[in-house]
Amino acid sequence: MRRLGPGLILALVAGFAFLYLPILALVAYSFNASRLVTVWGGFSTHWYGALLSNQPLLDAAWLSIRLAFVSATLATALGTMAALALARHGRFRGRMLFSGMVLAPLVMPEVITGLSLLLLFVAVDVERGFWTVTIAHATFGLGFACIVVQARLAGFDSSLEEAARDLGATPLVTFATVTLPLIWPAVAAAWMLAFTLSLDDLVIASFTTGPGATTLPMRLYSAIRLGVSPEINAACTLMIGAVALAVIAASLLLKRRQAVGG
Amino acid sequence: MRKASPGSLRRAFQPWNDPAAKPLIEFRHVTKRFGGVTAVAEVSLSLYPREFFALLGPSGCGKTTLMRMLAGFETPDAGQILLGGTDITEMPPHLRPVNMMFQSYALFPHLSVADNIAYGLKRERLPRAEIAQRVAEMLALVKLDGLGKRRPDQLSGGQRQRVALARALAKRPKLLLLDEPMAALDRKLREATQFELMDLQSELGTTFMVVTHDQDEAMTMADRMAVMDHGRLVQIGPPDVIYEAPVNAYVASFVGDINVLEGHVVAVEGDLVRVETGITGMVELDEEAPALAIGASVLVGLRPEKLDLSHDEPPQPFNKVAGEIWDIGYLGDVTMVQVMVGGEGGWLVKVALTNRRRRAARPFAWEDKVWLSWDVEAGLVLKP
Amino acid sequence: MSGRSHAASRLVVAAPYLWLLLFFLAPFAIVLRMALSDADTALPPYAPHFEGFATLREFLGKLDLENFRLLADDALYWDSYLQSLRLAGLTTLIALAIGYPLAYAMAAAPRHWRPVLLVLVVLPFWTSFLIRVYAWIGILRPDGLLDIVLGGLGLTDEPLRLLNTEAAVLIGMVYSYLPFMVLPLYAMLEKLDRSLLEAAADLGATPVTAFLTVTLPLSLPGILAGAALVFIPSVGEFVIPDLLGGPDTVMIGKVLWNEFFSNRDWPLASAVAIVLLVVLVLPLALLQRARQGREAQP
Numbered sequence A: 001m002r003r004l005g006p007g008l009i010l011a012l013v014a015g016f017a018f019l020y021l022p023i024l025a026l027v028a029y030s031f032n033a034s035r036l037v038t039v040w041g042g043f044s045t046h047w048y049g050a051l052l053s054n055q056p057l058l059d060a061a062w063l064s065i066r067l068a069f070v071s072a073t074l075a076t077a078l079g080t081m082a083a084l085a086l087a088r089h090g091r092f093r094g095r096m097l098f099s100g101m102v103l104a105p106l107v108m109p110e111v112i113t114g115l116s117l118l119l120l121f122v123a124v125d126v127e128r129g130f131w132t133v134t135i136a137h138a139t140f141g142l143g144f145a146c147i148v149v150q151a152r153l154a155g156f157d158s159s160l161e162e163a164a165r166d167l168g169a170t171p172l173v174t175f176a177t178v179t180l181p182l183i184w185p186a187v188a189a190a191w192m193l194a195f196t197l198s199l200d201d202l203v204i205a206s207f208t209t210g211p212g213a214t215t216l217p218m219r220l221y222s223a224i225r226l227g228v229s230p231e232i233n234a235a236c237t238l239m240i241g242a243v244a245l246a247v248i249a250a251s252l253l254l255k256r257r258q259a260v261g262g
Numbered sequence B: 001m002r003k004a005s006p007g008s009l010r011r012a013f014q015p016w017n018d019p020a021a022k023p024l025i026e027f028r029h030v031t032k033r034f035g036g037v038t039a040v041a042e043v044s045l046s047l048y049p050r051e052f053f054a055l056l057g058p059s060g061c062g063k064t065t066l067m068r069m070l071a072g073f074e075t076p077d078a079g080q081i082l083l084g085g086t087d088i089t090e091m092p093p094h095l096r097p098v099n100m101m102f103q104s105y106a107l108f109p110h111l112s113v114a115d116n117i118a119y120g121l122k123r124e125r126l127p128r129a130e131i132a133q134r135v136a137e138m139l140a141l142v143k144l145d146g147l148g149k150r151r152p153d154q155l156s157g158g159q160r161q162r163v164a165l166a167r168a169l170a171k172r173p174k175l176l177l178l179d180e181p182m183a184a185l186d187r188k189l190r191e192a193t194q195f196e197l198m199d200l201q202s203e204l205g206t207t208f209m210v211v212t213h214d215q216d217e218a219m220t221m222a223d224r225m226a227v228m229d230h231g232r233l234v235q236i237g238p239p240d241v242i243y244e245a246p247v248n249a250y251v252a253s254f255v256g257d258i259n260v261l262e263g264h265v266v267a268v269e270g271d272l273v274r275v276e277t278g279i280t281g282m283v284e285l286d287e288e289a290p291a292l293a294i295g296a297s298v299l300v301g302l303r304p305e306k307l308d309l310s311h312d313e314p315p316q317p318f319n320k321v322a323g324e325i326w327d328i329g330y331l332g333d334v335t336m337v338q339v340m341v342g343g344e345g346g347w348l349v350k351v352a353l354t355n356r357r358r359r360a361a362r363p364f365a366w367e368d369k370v371w372l373s374w375d376v377e378a379g380l381v382l383k384p
Numbered sequence C: 001m002s003g004r005s006h007a008a009s010r011l012v013v014a015a016p017y018l019w020l021l022l023f024f025l026a027p028f029a030i031v032l033r034m035a036l037s038d039a040d041t042a043l044p045p046y047a048p049h050f051e052g053f054a055t056l057r058e059f060l061g062k063l064d065l066e067n068f069r070l071l072a073d074d075a076l077y078w079d080s081y082l083q084s085l086r087l088a089g090l091t092t093l094i095a096l097a098i099g100y101p102l103a104y105a106m107a108a109a110p111r112h113w114r115p116v117l118l119v120l121v122v123l124p125f126w127t128s129f130l131i132r133v134y135a136w137i138g139i140l141r142p143d144g145l146l147d148i149v150l151g152g153l154g155l156t157d158e159p160l161r162l163l164n165t166e167a168a169v170l171i172g173m174v175y176s177y178l179p180f181m182v183l184p185l186y187a188m189l190e191k192l193d194r195s196l197l198e199a200a201a202d203l204g205a206t207p208v209t210a211f212l213t214v215t216l217p218l219s220l221p222g223i224l225a226g227a228a229l230v231f232i233p234s235v236g237e238f239v240i241p242d243l244l245g246g247p248d249t250v251m252i253g254k255v256l257w258n259e260f261f262s263n264r265d266w267p268l269a270s271a272v273a274i275v276l277l278v279v280l281v282l283p284l285a286l287l288q289r290a291r292q293g294r295e296a297q298p
Helices: A006-029 A046-052 A055-088 A095-107 A110-123 A130-155 A159-166 A171-200 A203-208 A216-226 A230-261 B063-071 B113-123 B128-141 B157-169 B187-204 B215-221 B239-244 B249-254 C003-035 C053-062 C066-073 C075-108 C114-126 C129-140 C145-152 C166-191 C194-202 C207-218 C220-235 C239-244 C252-261 C266-296
Strands: B025-034 B037-047 B052-056 B078-083 B098-101 B175-179 B207-212 B224-229 B232-237 B259-269 B272-277 B281-286 B297-302 B307-310 B320-330 B334-341 B347-354 B369-374 B380-382
Touching: A006 A230, A006 C075, A006 C114, A006 C129, A006 C166, A046 A055, A046 A230, A055 A095, A055 A130, A055 A171, A055 A216, A055 C003, A095 A130, A095 C003, A095 C266, A110 A130, A110 A203, A110 C003, A110 C252, A110 C266, A130 A171, A130 A203, A130 C003, A159 A171, A159 B098, A171 A216, A171 A230, A171 C003, A203 A216, A203 C252, A216 A230, A216 C129, A216 C239, A230 C114, A230 C129, B025 B063, B037 B063, B037 B232, B052 B063, B052 B215, B063 B098, B063 B175, B063 B207, B098 B157, B113 B128, B113 B157, B128 B157, B157 B187, B187 B215, B207 B215, B215 B239, B224 B239, B224 B249, B232 B239, B232 B249, B249 B259, B249 B297, B249 B380, B259 B281, B259 B347, B272 B297, B307 B347, B334 B369, C003 C266, C066 C075, C066 C266, C075 C114, C075 C166, C075 C220, C075 C252, C075 C266, C114 C166, C129 C145, C129 C166, C129 C239, C166 C220, C166 C239, C194 C207, C207 C220, C220 C266, C239 C252, C252 C266
Parallel strands: B052 B207, B052 B224, B098 B175, B175 B207
Antiparallel strands: B025 B037, B025 B078, B224 B232, B259 B272, B259 B297, B272 B281, B297 B380, B307 B369, B320 B334, B320 B369, B334 B347
8 A cells, every 4th residue: 555645644634633623622612711712711620510500401402302313213214214115116106206305305405494394384383393393304304314224225235135035025024134134224324314413403493493492503503692602612512522422333333233244 | 859869868857748747837928028128028938847947048138037037026028927837927926936046145144044044934934943953954955064153254155155055945945046056156166066956956856947148057957958049938958959959040159169151952862961052062961850942041050079170181072171270279178270261261160179198299280281071960950 | 915015015105205295395385385475464474375276366366476576676685695606606616625635635545544534524524513613603703712823823913803704604614514525525536446547657647647637537526526515505504604704794594594583574585495496406407417427437
C-alpha cells in the first residue's frame, strides 16, 4: 500500500478538524464554571446539576424519546415492508408511484413535509399532539428505513429464499427463517436511523405538534434563540455522548454480525 | 437407431423405449415468455423414474427457465407440467416433491451445516430424533461426518457443494434438480465429483436432472440428454446417439468438434449413400434407412477423431483428399492437426491423433503434404 | 399459494402503500388546493372553497392563482428565492472544494483505516442538527471562540462580527451538509480501480493529467450526486438562516415559516411551498441521473 502524501494528510486533518472542532468546543464549554462564554472559569459539572432540575427540559426529553421510539418502530416496520415490496415483488400495479412516494420524503424540504402534514391533520380535524408528530416522523423515517433495508436485500442472493421455498417453506416461513435473520442488522440500523432522525427533528415537529407536546429540539430551539448558555451546552453534550455510544455499539454489533453472517 | 446400436450404457435401462413405462415428469407443450422474449417454446419432454437426465445448451437457451418451472419458481404461459400423472403446473414450490441444488449452492449463511440439511425436514415437522438421524445419514452419505457444526463459510468449495447436495436430498425428493452443479469446482475435483454423483444416483434411485452448458459433464453422467437451442429441444437421446447421430449441424457442432462439407446426394443404394462434394470429390457413407432424394443438398459431417492422416495416398477409391498441414496443436493426450485442403482459403480440417507412444518421433510437421482419409462408417449426413 | 401466505405478501405492498397515499400524497394534494385558496382570519385560517362534490364546478371556478400572483409581484419573494438559490449554490461549491480532497484522501488511505475514516465522517451526522448549528453560534458570536483564538494569535484587533451574516449561514450549511458531499464521492473514488491510473501513467500521463483525464471523469456521477444532496436541502433550509443569519438573510424556508407561524397566511405559505418544489425539480432530475449513472457502473 502506498503511503499518503503530505497533501492528502493535510486534507484529512483539515477536513476532520472542521467537522469535529466545533463539537469539541461545545463539549468543553459545558464544563466551564463561568456563565460567560468568553471566560474560562475552571472545570465544573455545575451545569449538569442545573440541567437535572430543569423540569420542562426533562419532560421534553422524555416525550422526544417516547415519540422517537414509537415512530422509529412504525417507520422500520413500514420501511422494511416497502423494501421487500420493491426488492422482491417485481412488478406490481403502481410501482412507479410507490417507489416515488417512498423516496420523495428523503429529499423533500422539511418545511414542506411539515406544512403538508399539518394541513392534512387540520383537514380531518384530529387533535394535534403526540400522535400527529409520531405519524409525521414515521412517514419521513419510512423512506430512510426502506433505503437501508433495500441495500441489504440487494446485497444477498435471492436464491437463498428460493432454496427455502424449494425445501418446503411457505413465503411467511421463508421470511421468518431466512430473510429476516439475514437482514436484521440492516433492520436494526434502519430503526436507529429513524430513531435519531425523529429525536433530531425540529421543523416537522413544530408544524405538526399541538399544545402540550413540546419536543426536546423545540425546547432547545427556543432556549438557543435566547442566547448561548452553558446549560444548553451541557444538554447537548449529554445528547452527543448518548449518540456516540449508540453508534459505536451499533457498528461493533454490525461488524461482529458481518464476521459471522457474511 | 444406427447400426452400431447405441443406447444407454446401462444397457438394460431404457424406459424411454418401453411403451409401458410411466414417466415421472411430463412437460406438455410448455411455453414461457419474458416480455417479448420466448425463453421456452412448445417443449414436450418426459423423464422416467431413476433416470439421470442432462439438459445441455449454451447460456440463454432456456434450460434454466425449464428447470425453474419444474421447481415452481416460474409458471408456464402455456402447457402443462405433470408429476406422476398429477398436474403441478400451478403448485407453489414449497409443496412440490422436487428439490433443487442451486448453482450458487444457496447455503444459508446464518445456519450451521447440520441446520442447513435439517431445514427442509423441519418444514415437514418431523420429530426431532428423526431429523437428527436423517441429518447424520446425509452427512455420512456425502462424506462430511463430523462437520455438522461448521458454518458454510468455514467449508471449502467442494464441501459446500456436498452440503448443498445433502440438503436437497434430505427430503428424499422424487426428483432432484441440479443447476450447473460443477460450475464452481476446479477441474480435478469436477471429474471425481461427477463419478460420485453417478454412484449416489444409482444408489438412491432418485431421478436426477442436471442443467449444464458443459458437454463433457452431460455426456459423462447422463443416461439421456437433451440439447436445447433458443427455447426448443433440438434432440433428446443417450449421449452416444447425440454424438454419433446428431440430428442437425447445430447439435453436431455444439456436442464435440466436427468438420462440415457441403454437397449433394448422387446415389442411395440400401444404407450406402454417395454424396458429391466439390472439395473432396465423392464421399461414401453408411446411413441407416436414409430418406434422401437424389440431388438433395446435404451437409456431410466428419468428426476429427474419425479421420486418418498419412503421407502416402491411401488405396481406397473414395473418402480421401490431399492437403497441407497448417497447424499442429499438442494437447498431451491427443494432437490436433489442422489440414488445409485446396490451398489458402480452402477447407480447414481438424484431425485428432492419439499420442499412444511417449517417445515416438512426431510423424508430421508443419507444411507437410498429407492425405486425409476416412472409413465409410465415419461420415454422417446432417440436415442444415 | 396458501391463502395466509398470499394475504401476507399482499400486505407487504399494501400497508406502506396505503400509509404513503394517506400521509404523503393526500397532504400534498391539500397543499396544492390550499395554495389556490384565499386567506381568511378564521381558524383554521383559510377559507376552503370545496364543500362537496355537488359544488365541484363552483369550486373549480373559484380556484385562483391570486397567491402566486402575489408571490410574483412582491420583490421580497423573488429576492428570497434568488438568495436561497445563490446561497445553496455557494454552499455546494464550497462543500465540493472541501469534500473532494477529503474523500480522495480517504479513498487513498490504507485499507484498514478506511472504515474508521468513514465512521468519522458519518458520526457528526448522527448528532443533533440543532446542536451542530448551536456549536457555531458559540464560535462565531462577538467575543466567541473564533475571536478569542484569532485575537490571541494577534491576527485581529476587534471582533469579526460574523454571526448573523451571510458568511455565518454559509459556514453553517457547509458544515451541516458536508457529509452528504463526502459520502457519494468517497463511494465513487474508493471503487476506482488503481490499475486505471497505472495504465494512464504507463501510457505517458503525468499524475495531474491522469487525475484530470481518468479520476475526475469517473468520479463525475459522485460529484453530481453529492452536489444534489447538498443543494436540495440547502435551498429549503430553515434552522440555519434563522439561527446564524441576520435580518437580511431571507431564505425561502424562513419565509414559509414566517408566513405560516407569524402572518398565519396558510394559503400563501402553501404557494411558497409549491414554488419551492418547482425550483427543486431540476436538481432532483440531476440526482436521479447520477443515481442511474452509478447503477450503470459495473
